[in-house]
Amino acid sequence: MNQPLAERMRPSTLDDYVGQQHLVGQGAVLRKVIDSGALPSFILWGPPGVGKTTLASVIARTQDRQFFSLSAINSGVKDIRETIEAARSQRFFSKPNPILFIDEIHRFSKSQQDSLLGAVEKGIVTLIGATTENPSFEVISALLSRCQVYILKPLEASDLHRMVDQAIARDEELSKRQITVESYDALMRVSGGDGRKLYNALELVVNQAEKGKPVTITDESVMSAVQQNLALYDKAGEQHYDIISAFIKSMRASDPNAAVYYLARMIEGGEDPLFICRRMIILAAEDIGLANPNALLLANNCFQAVHHIGMPEGRIIMSQAAVYLACSPKSNASYVAIDSALDLVRKTGNLPVPLHLRNAPTQLMKDIGYGSQYKYAHDYKDAISDMECLPETISGTTFYQPGSSGPEQKIRESLKLFWKDKYGY
Numbered sequence: 001m002n003q004p005l006a007e008r009m010r011p012s013t014l015d016d017y018v019g020q021q022h023l024v025g026q027g028a029v030l031r032k033v034i035d036s037g038a039l040p041s042f043i044l045w046g047p048p049g050v051g052k053t054t055l056a057s058v059i060a061r062t063q064d065r066q067f068f069s070l071s072a073i074n075s076g077v078k079d080i081r082e083t084i085e086a087a088r089s090q091r092f093f094s095k096p097n098p099i100l101f102i103d104e105i106h107r108f109s110k111s112q113q114d115s116l117l118g119a120v121e122k123g124i125v126t127l128i129g130a131t132t133e134n135p136s137f138e139v140i141s142a143l144l145s146r147c148q149v150y151i152l153k154p155l156e157a158s159d160l161h162r163m164v165d166q167a168i169a170r171d172e173e174l175s176k177r178q179i180t181v182e183s184y185d186a187l188m189r190v191s192g193g194d195g196r197k198l199y200n201a202l203e204l205v206v207n208q209a210e211k212g213k214p215v216t217i218t219d220e221s222v223m224s225a226v227q228q229n230l231a232l233y234d235k236a237g238e239q240h241y242d243i244i245s246a247f248i249k250s251m252r253a254s255d256p257n258a259a260v261y262y263l264a265r266m267i268e269g270g271e272d273p274l275f276i277c278r279r280m281i282i283l284a285a286e287d288i289g290l291a292n293p294n295a296l297l298l299a300n301n302c303f304q305a306v307h308h309i310g311m312p313e314g315r316i317i318m319s320q321a322a323v324y325l326a327c328s329p330k331s332n333a334s335y336v337a338i339d340s341a342l343d344l345v346r347k348t349g350n351l352p353v354p355l356h357l358r359n360a361p362t363q364l365m366k367d368i369g370y371g372s373q374y375k376y377a378h379d380y381k382d383a384i385s386d387m388e389c390l391p392e393t394i395s396g397t398t399f400y401q402p403g404s405s406g407p408e409q410k411i412r413e414s415l416k417l418f419w420k421d422k423y424g425y
């Protein structure tokens with residue numbers, strides 16, 4: 001059978017739909033909307049493989065609505081307009097308006113999203129968008145204001161177990177085989193909460209077993225099947241994580257040539273350019289920090305510029321940013337500082353803030369010492385006082401240790417001058 005298992009097992013009713021009980025369980029918010037017969041336009045936001053497309057088609061079937069589907073990867077304004085016209089021609093007085101489902105709606109440009117507004121506002125279609133990215137950043141405000149947003153969660157272990165058992169019992173192909181599940185652990189690991197990956201792995205294991213023989217699913221058989229068929233099993237996913245990892249590590253290693261190479265690999269492979277830009281923003285803060293404060297500004301400007309102009313011109317801006325970040329001096333001091341502080345907070349809990357640092361908006365607070373003995377920095381030489389700012393029990397704890405390159409060298413000298421006795425710089 002040519003159809004993959006994930007497609008064969010796609011449910012047709014809400015009762016067969018697995019997961020997202022906070023949305024579609026009995027009495028849940030989206031279930032109530034579906035059962036009422038009325039349906040607003042909305043956006044499903046969640047990670048890959050958790051049932052966004054499936055849920056949209058189940059809703060259309062449940063409400064007996066015409067269902068039109070577009071993918072933002074390969075659809076343009078012309079496709080949108082043609083689909084809206086087709087939806088308009090399908091409207092009848094006795095039937096609800098059609099559903100227009102748009103997968104990966106975050107990949108639509110502003111003009112593409114604008115072309116949806118009129119049809120949504122006039123009720124020609126009910127829009128259901130699916131996105132793996134935060135719609136607050138990726139969907140224009142005019143469209144977002146006309147849509148509800150429902151957040152889907154990664155599938156839980158119990159959901160994934162149920163999906164495996166259902167596939168073995170109900171699928172036309174798998175139900176013909178004598179299949180025993182000795183362990184679910186490896187299936188859970190390779191799926192990562194993604195139902196599509198789960199079905200891919202399950203189907204690989206079964207297909208590798210000898211025809212006509214019983215199949216026992218073990219952790220070893222799953223990992224062996226997945227590793228031997230890596231290209232078949234979620235090739236795009238492997239490239240997505242491996243190449244972005246190589247890209248980041250090349251910039252961290254100050255190698256602009258490797259960084260540009262992996263950037264080109266991602267662009268040529270159709271990676272979301274804004275995903276690449278977000279990773280550069282993170283690297284600018286995590287690996288460069290105050291060794292070159294302009295790195296974060298440039299990375300953020302790169303994101304904004306690519307967001308505005310799109311591709312293919314955006315590749316030039318991303319290349320400039322990647323080269324700049326690779327060639328910048330490196331420091332992870334700020335990254336280490338916040339993680340060290342978080343670790344101490346988790347160990348020590350909510351330590352009391354020193355009284356002199358507390359706000360005193362009422363007379364009672366002033367009377368009990370709030371704000372007393374506070375030293376206003378600008379009253380002192382170089383705007384530095386010797387006032388204690390940490391809670392008493394962790395006084396003198398050092399979280400931030402500046403690096404020795406770029407502006408951080410000057411920061412270290414200043415801190416040593418002002419705080420040598422207290423923090424040991």
